[in-house]
Amino acid sequence: MAQINTDTKILVNVDELQHTDRYFSPESQYYRTQNQGGSEIDRGYESEPGDYMCSAIMACLCCCWPLGLIAMHFANSANDARAQGHFEEAREKNCVAIIMIISSVISGILIVGAVVVIRLSSQ
Incomplete structure (x- = not known):
């Protein structure tokens, strides 16, 4: 020593x-x-790969929650992989999390838009 x-x-x-x-x-x-x-x-x-947990939580709460939950799962898995030093695995899981976040936001916008159109056309 x-x-x-x-x-x-x-x-x-x-x-x-x-x-x-x-x-x-x-x-x-x-x-x-x-x-x-x-x-x-x-x-x-x-x-180091990024941390998308905050974005995934916001997508879950403010947009389409099923896709947001999936995004939270993959963001958490990516954070675990990053903590263990498996950067390539963390990058792959972050890509899936980003896709789910974007899908959640787009789905949320479409759902809110459809509800607004239906409400305005029924008056």
Whole structure:
């Protein structure tokens, strides 16, 4: 175990640092390395996928709620995948969530428009 001593006396296990993923949050970039068979593979920088949970909740509450619930499910799954470091899976689930959010908004607009037309034509 190698130790790095600074003014605050922080002890660091260098072997553990080599096997962990490193986050650079100010740039919203993720740098990942993997160890396979004793050699380290550099995967480089990957940008983190977005978080669409707030948009999905708004689509559920304000537009077509069945499609909004589906969007919330996929946004939550994408957030879980992102937290585990599976960025490609998170991007795929975010794409489905965005499609469901857009579908919910369009469906909500069409439903409200149809109700308004029906109400105005019945008077």
